[in-house]
Amino acid sequence: MRFRYIGDQDTEIFGLKWTAGAEHDVADPHAVGKLSASILFEKIAARGRNGVCGAHARSSGRPCRAMAMANGRCKLHGGKSTGPKTEEGRKRCAEAVRARWARARVGRDTEAAKRREMSSGWG
DSSP states (O other), rough: EEEEEOOOOOEEEEOOOOOOOEEEEEEOOOHHHHHHHTTTEEEEEOSGGBBBOOBTTTTTOOOOBBBBBTTTSSSSOOOOOOOOOOOHHHHHHHHHHHHHHHOOOHHHHHHHHHHHHHHHHHH
């Protein structure tokens, strides 16, 4: 991951000497987490070609021209979700699905009741 130091005083962090505006590649995951959380560093996105997505459309074959995110693709072409990883996340996801289906059932039931009520007035 590439970072730029935006502080105004020179410093040494994680064994690298940083000057204002200096950029460095950081490979240590611990350091990446710390630098990402710091207000003195900004993450430099690893963008695709010229900072655009470039994903090809199946219909036209033309590349997407949207701005790329850190993974090199735009927000629409960033890839599928890998789903919840923890047991807590799986439970939260399952609860959200159950709640969504419950809302859908209520909507269907009220619409069916409205149709029955309207059709009973015809006879």
